[in-house]
Amino acid sequence: MVFSSSLFLLYFFPLFLIIYYVADVKYKNNIALLASILFFSWGAPLFVFVVLSSILVDFFVVQKIYSTEGNNRKLYLCVSVFLNLGLLAYFKYSNFFVENVNQLVANWGALGIVNWTKIVLPIGISFFTFKKLSYCVDVYRNTHKPFVKITDYGLFILLFPELIAGPIVRFNEIADQIVDRKNQETIDNKLLGLFRFVIGLSKKVLIANVLGAEADKIFALDANTLNTPVAWIGILAYTFQIYFDFSGYSDMAIGIARMIGFKFPENFDNPYVSQSITEFWRRWHITLGRFMRNYLYIPLGGNKVKSKARLYFNLGLVFFLSGLWHGASWNFIAWGCFHGLFLISDRVFLLSVYDKIGHIPSTIITFIIVMVGWVFFKTETLTHATVFIKKMFSFDFSNYYIYFELNFWTMLVLAILFSFSGGFARVIKIQENVLFSEYGLRRLIITSIVCLVLFIICEAAITASGFNPFIYYRF
Amino acid sequence: MNKLKKYLFVCLLLACLVPAIQKQYPFINSTSLNGWFKALKTPKFRWGSWFSGKFQTDFDKSLETNIGLRAAFIRVNNQINFSLFNFATGKNVIVGTAGYLFEEGYITGYMGIHPVDSNAVKLKIAKAEFVHRELEKRGKHLLIILAPGKASFCPEYIPYQYYPENKKISHYDLYSKYLKSSQLNYIDFNGYFKKLKGNSPYPLYPKQGTHWSIYGATLALDSLLKYIKHNFKYNLPQIRITEIETPDSCRDSDYDMGAVMNLMFSMKHDKLAYPKIEFENDSSLFRPTVISMGDSYFWTFFGMGLNTKAFREHEFWYYNELNYIDGIGETPVVKANTASAILKKDLVIIMQTEAFYHSFGKDFIECAYEQLKNKQ
Numbered sequence: 100m101v102f103s104s105s106l107f108l109l110y111f112f113p114l115f116l117i118i119y120y121v122a123d124v125k126y127k128n129n130i131a132l133l134a135s136i137l138f139f140s141w142g143a144p145l146f147v148f149v150v151l152s153s154i155l156v157d158f159f160v161v162q163k164i165y166s167t168e169g170n171n172r173k174l175y176l177c178v179s180v181f182l183n184l185g186l187l188a189y190f191k192y193s194n195f196f197v198e199n200v201n202q203l204v205a206n207w208g209a210l211g212i213v214n215w216t217k218i219v220l221p222i223g224i225s226f227f228t229f230k231k232l233s234y235c236v237d238v239y240r241n242t243h244k245p246f247v248k249i250t251d252y253g254l255f256i257l258l259f260p261e262l263i264a265g266p267i268v269r270f271n272e273i274a275d276q277i278v279d280r281k282n283q284e285t286i287d288n289k290l291l292g293l294f295r296f297v298i299g300l301s302k303k304v305l306i307a308n309v310l311g312a313e314a315d316k317i318f319a320l321d322a323n324t325l326n327t328p329v330a331w332i333g334i335l336a337y338t339f340q341i342y343f344d345f346s347g348y349s350d351m352a353i354g355i356a357r358m359i360g361f362k363f364p365e366n367f368d369n370p371y372v373s374q375s376i377t378e379f380w381r382r383w384h385i386t387l388g389r390f391m392r393n394y395l396y397i398p399l400g401g402n403k404v405k406s407k408a409r410l411y412f413n414l415g416l417v418f419f420l421s422g423l424w425h426g427a428s429w430n431f432i433a434w435g436c437f438h439g440l441f442l443i444s445d446r447v448f449l450l451s452v453y454d455k456i457g458h459i460p461s462t463i464i465t466f467i468i469v470m471v472g473w474v475f476f477k478t479e480t481l482t483h484a485t486v487f488i489k490k491m492f493s494f495d496f497s498n499y500y501i502y503f504e505l506n507f508w509t510m511l512v513l514a515i516l517f518s519f520s521g522g523f524a525r526v527i528k529i530q531e532n533v534l535f536s537e538y539g540l541r542r543l544i545i546t547s548i549v550c551l552v553l554f555i556i557c558e559a560a561i562t563a564s565g566f567n568p569f570i571y572y573r574f
Numbered sequence: 575m576n577k578l579k580k581y582l583f584v585c586l587l588l589a590c591l592v593p594a595i596q597k598q599y600p601f602i603n604s605t606s607l608n609g610w611f612k613a614l615k616t617p618k619f620r621w622g623s624w625f626s627g628k629f630q631t632d633f634d635k636s637l638e639t640n641i642g643l644r645a646a647f648i649r650v651n652n653q654i655n656f657s658l659f660n661f662a663t664g665k666n667v668i669v670g671t672a673g674y675l676f677e678e679g680y681i682t683g684y685m686g687i688h689p690v691d692s693n694a695v696k697l698k699i700a701k702a703e704f705v706h707r708e709l710e711k712r713g714k715h716l717l718i719i720l721a722p723g724k725a726s727f728c729p730e731y732i733p734y735q736y737y738p739e740n741k742k743i744s745h746y747d748l749y750s751k752y753l754k755s756s757q758l759n760y761i762d763f764n765g766y767f768k769k770l771k772g773n774s775p776y777p778l779y780p781k782q783g784t785h786w787s788i789y790g791a792t793l794a795l796d797s798l799l800k801y802i803k804h805n806f807k808y809n810l811p812q813i814r815i816t817e818i819e820t821p822d823s824c825r826d827s828d829y830d831m832g833a834v835m836n837l838m839f840s841m842k843h844d845k846l847a848y849p850k851i852e853f854e855n856d857s858s859l860f861r862p863t864v865i866s867m868g869d870s871y872f873w874t875f876f877g878m879g880l881n882t883k884a885f886r887e888h889e890f891w892y893y894n895e896l897n898y899i900d901g902i903g904e905t906p907v908v909k910a911n912t913a914s915a916i917l918k919k920d921l922v923i924i925m926q927t928e929a930f931y932h933s934f935g936k937d938f939i940e941c942a943y944e945q946l947k948n949k950q
Contacts, residue, residue, distance in 0.1 A: 105593075105641050106634055113590040144625045286579045293586060502735040506659035540575065547582055551589060555650065558593075562644055563651035563663060 100141040101263075102351045103303050105561055108554075111138070112355075119359055124280050128254050131359060138259035139223070146190075146221035153186060153231070154256055158249045161235050165245045172239065179235035187228040190221055195427035223263040225424055227256050229390055233269040236394055243271040251277050260355040264348045266366040266386040269393075276361050283360030287537060290547075292357030295534060297550040297557075299350025304557040306517075307344035308564075309510040310336040313503055318477055322486040326499040330490040336507070337477050338470050339514035342371065345384070364389075369521025369530075371469070374461035375453055376441040379469060387424075391417050411446070415439045425476070430484060434475035441468055462522065596642030607645050609664060609834035614639045645836070653838040664834040673842060674731035675831040676724055677784040679929030681732055684725035686742030688932035695748040698934055699756050701943040702924075706758055708946045709922065715806045716922045718760040719798070720749060721871045722767040722786055723928025727779050745931035761801055763794050764928065776847035780824060782832030784870075788825065789818075789847040791874040798875075799884060806921065808862050811854040811884050819848045826877060827870075853883035861886035865916055867894055867938045868925035889915070894936040909937065913945030 100107050115134045122130050140147045157179060164175040197215045234255065238245045246252040255277055261268055276283065317325070317333030325333070349366035356363045370383035380388050392401075399413045415436070422435015441449070453461035471488060478484040520526040538546065596602055617623065617632035624630070641647070655661040662669050666678040682688060706716040725732055726746065732738040746764055753760045767778055767790065778790035786794065792815065799812050824832070824843055832841045864885045866872060872890065875881070881888040881900055890898040897907045908915075916922045922942075926934050 100630075104634060104638075106637050109590060109593045109641060110637075113587055113594075116587060141630050142627075144627055144630070286576055286583060289583050290579055290586075293583065500737075504659060504661050506655065506661055509659065540578065543579065543582065547586060551586060554590070555647075556654065559647040559651035559654070562638060562641060562647040 100138050102348065103300060103308075103557070103561060105558065108300075108558055108561070116358065120284070127280050127359075128277065129250055131259075132250055132254045132257065135254065135257040135259040135262060139257055139262060142222045142263075149186070149221075150227070150257070151253070153182065154253050155249065156182065157231055157235070158246070158252045161238050161245050161252075164235060164239050176235055176239045180232060183228050183231045183235075187224060190218055190224055192423075192427045194218055220427075226265050226267060227262065229267050229387075229394075230256055230270070232394060233267075233271075233390065237270040243274045246274070246278070258356075258361070260352040260361075261363060264345065264352070265384075266349055266352060266363050267390050268363055268386070269390065272364060273361065280360060288357050288360065290538070290543065291534075292354045292359075294354070294546055294550050295357060296351050296354030297553050298533075299347040299352075299354060300557050301553045302343040302347030302350065304560050305553075306510050306514050307340045307342075307347060308560070309506055310340040310514060311344065313507045314340050314477070317501075318487075322483055322490055324499075325487075325490045326495045326497050327490060327493055328496065329499050329501055330487060332503070334470050334474055334477075334487075334491065336511060338371075338473050339511065339518065341473060341476070342367075342518065343514060369518070369527070371466055371518040372462055372522035373465050373469075374458060375445050375450055375465055376438055376468060377445045377450070379465060380438070380442070387421070391421055395420065411443045414442050414446075418442060428479070429481055430475045430478060433481060433484070434472055437472050437475060458522075462519075593642035593644075593647075597640070598642075600642070602643065602646075604643060604645050605649075607648060607836050609836065616640070649836050649838045652836050656835060656837060662835055664831065664836070667831050667834060668733060670731040670733050672731055673781050674724075674728065675782050675784075675835070675841075676732065677831065677929065680723045680725040680784070680927075681736055683746065683928040683931055684723055684729065684732075684741065684744060685736060685738070686744035686747070688745065690743055690745060690748060692748055692752075695745065695752055695934075698939060699749075699752050699758065702935075702939050703757050705916075705922075705939060705942045705946060709916070712917065714917070714920055714922070715759065716924070717802070717806075718753065718758055719868075719923060719925040720746065720753075720760065720762045720764050720931075721868075721925055721927040722764045722778075722790075722794075724779050724784065726764055726928055727767050727771060744928075745934070746928055749931060749934065759801075759805055761798065763797075766794075766797070776818070776820070777844050780828040780846055781843050782824070782830075782835075782841050783828045784831050785827050785874060786871070787828055787846055788874065788877075789849060792849045792851060792878065795851075795875055795878055795880060798880075802862075802921070806862075808920070809860045810862060811856070811859050813851045813853055813878075815849045816852055817850040819850070820845050821848065827874060851878060853879060855883075862920035863887040863918070864921045864923060865889045865891060865919045866923040866925060867891040867935065868923070869893055869927055869930065871927045872925050887919070889919075891938065894938045894941075909941045910945075912938065912941035913949060916942060 100111065102108070102112075111134075115130075119127060119130050119134075136147065136151075139150070143150075160175055160179045160182070164172055164179065167175060194215070194217050234245070234252070237243050246255070255268075255270065255273060258268075314333055314336035317329060317336070322330070346367040353363045353365070364386055366384060366386050368382040368385065370379055373379035373382055396413060396417045399416065400409065401413070402410065404410050404413065418435045418439025419432060420435070422432045422438075425431045425434070453464075456464075471491070474487050474491075475481075475484045478487060521530065596604075614632075614636040616636045617629055619629060623632075652663045655663055656669070660669050662675065668676045668678050668681060670676050702716065702718065709716050723746070729738050729741070750762055750765060753762070767786070770778060770793070774789075774793075776789045777787050778793070780787045785791070792813075796813055799810060802808055803810055803812065822845070824846055825848055828846050829840075829843065832843070835841070862885060864881075864887070866888070868890070869892065876890070881890070888900050891907050892898060894909070895907055897905050899905070924935055924938060930936070
């Protein structure tokens with residue numbers, strides 16, 4: 100089930116909220132858990148049993164980590180990590196692994212190709228695996244006590260607002276909120292949560308979907324035939340589509356969570372105003388960056404390693420794995436490595452260059468680097484990515500017939516304005532006012548009306564998206 | 575203050591539920607949507623389809639097409655797209671300049687975007703000539719009609735994204751050229767309408783209609799009946815215009831594209847003319863039996879009574895796929911019986927519109943040709 104569907108917006112979401120609000124505080128977690136299981140089952144009706152079983156096993160293994168001392172503690176940690184990463188490896192990476200082994204075998208001209216039935220990738224597996232890892236590692240590190248009730252643990256893993264696309268909420272960030280549900284549901288949280296949800300929905304439906312349709316159109320064309328302006332329009336559309344789609348989803352997740360009394364961490368902070376790739380990763384998918392830092396980079400030695408070579412190796416490894424986490428394909432790995440390369444370059448020389456050239460050139464250069472990176476993310480093969488990037492920089496201005504509707508240009512301009520205005524202090528203040536500050540009555544009423552109108556427009560766009568009637572029945 | 579906030583929140587939450595309540599207990603009068611589309615039924619729950627995910631997919635799709643206030647939501651969306659972005663959401667509807675709407679097929683047909691092969695056109699005409707000769711031998715007739723096209727009629731309103739100044743040779747250009755030098759009986763309404771443009775007292779094409787206006791169709795019907803009478807010597811009933819109404823609103827197909835836009839507010843249109851016609855009603859007149867093969871343009875003649883008042887028996891082969899027989903209803907066209915069917919009639923009409931010149935006759939000519947050749 101996706102947030103931007105009529106089923107969710109008009110049925111699941113309001114009905115869940117009504118039941119949740121009416122219920123006594125002691126039942127709220129169970130209601131949220133049941134709703135989350137239903138939400139997940141809708142998209143993964145078989146895999147839900149695997150997840151529930153793994154939650155059961157994990158819960159008891161982590162109890163053991165907490166109650167055991169000495170080497171056994173580490174053993175149980177290894178069991179938990181192995182189980183969770185094993186699930187992820189099997190469901191997400193086995194197809195990729197087998198395909199590459201077969202390709203390698205075929206290239207060597209050898210026999211013995213592995214026959215394999217493709218495994219369907221279950222929704223949300225990358226996100227809840229990280230949450231499960233954060234649970235066992237945080238308990239192992241004594242950052243927080245484990246849950247006493249398995250239903251609380253189940254809720255932590257399956258809580259539907261962040262189940263499919265994050266933000267990645269770490270155990271120690273939310274544990275106390277799950278255990279103690281009193282006084283978390285304030286009317287301000289409910290209203291501001293609803294506003295945040297509608298803002299996210301609008302970003303996704305009104306901006307990302309419009310840009311995405313055109314980006315898909317361009318990337319579906321033979322890249323060899325494109326000219327340079329069309330290639331740039333395509334990647335520009337995708338650059339803003341992915342931001343408004345992903346950050347819109349995070350807004351919706353944060354908004355729903357707030358409405359039901361949870362405080363999720365922020366996931367985006369105007370990433371396209373970054374002045375270096377290092378800064379970009381502090382602003383883009385913030386919860387993933389923090390996860391990677393806390394659970395991978397720091398255990399590898401972090402910044403406190405003896406040699407610079409080791410430091411660069413650690414950075415490279417983190418970004419290689421980060422790329423692989425995004426998807427099982429060489430393109431995602433290339434995307435991760437591409438970012439890793441610029442992160443290392445930042446440390447070697449780029450940051451000092453940026454210092455010299457000033458804010459605006461640094462922002463433009465960083466934005467172009469990010470855009471080039473998105474080509475790897477959007478395309479399915481390295482060949483396609485390479486040809487597309489070549490077209491971007493080939494200065495080919497030959498005629499190319501393609502037409503974009505006015506709504507595309509309008510949304511692109513709006514996306515650019517919204518994305519880059521975050522570089523101005525006054526705009527940041529407005530953003531903070533809208534998202535976090537208390538509302539007076541007048542502002543509350545105006546915002547409510549605006550949100551209601553936006554909600555209607557979004558639902559109208561969703562409903563109309565599949566409605567293209569013919570004038571007459573035709574063969 | 576908190577109490578007010580609570581009321582506000584409850585109102586917003588209930589607003590989300592309005593479509594679901596409307597679906598279950600309709601309390602708002604909602605207009606229906608125009609155009610041809612497929613409504614989906616709610617799937618039956620079965621554990622097998624649940625675990626395969628099919629139930630969920632089908633349920634999502636059916637819900638999207640059945641939510642409460644669906645028509646209102648769609649009209650809001652379409653109005654925004656049209657008013658703010660000059661963009662139409664109806665299938666193949668293109669917004670031209672000055673409030674003109676076009677069906678895309680007519681623009682691509684006019685512009686010559688479909689690959690043109692003059693040898694294929696010549697071959698098609700040669701086959702039609704063979705069918706014509708075979709029919710003439712038996713005292714029957716074949717009539718080809720080139721219907722007009724809105725894009726040909728008013729290319730000045732084609733939107734700039736089609737680069738109307740770059741028009742290539744179209745199928746119409748070839749058919750009109752080769753029909754002229756053929757033995758075939760044909761009427762070129764496309765050329766005729768272009769000649770009438772600027773001289774007609776009433777619009778021949780409505781701004782928001784895909785077909786000729788009712789007034790234009792009336793002129794065409796008059797010409798068609800006269801052509802049949804003079805060329806085939808059938809003394810069939812002719813028409814007489816008794817009155818011309820010019821109401822404020824559009825009627826029949828004159829607003830078909832405007833209607834399929836499914837907007838909240840009607841589009842501004844020209845004042846159109848609606849002639850009242852009478853067919854000659856003399857029992858001594860000859861009413862031929864007819865098969866006509868065509869598309870939606872031909873429907874306009876139906877509304878005027880051509881099939882019942884000028885013809886004795888009539889079968890309309892819609893896109894050469896569905897056979898509408900007066901008094902019987904619709905049945906699939908049996909293409910294998912094309913020759914035997916046309917040999918039972920006095921007159922065969924093939925009417926093609928600009929959007930489909932590239933597939934002229936929709937296999938009708940080929941089927942008739944092959945089958946008549948085998949009968950020789």
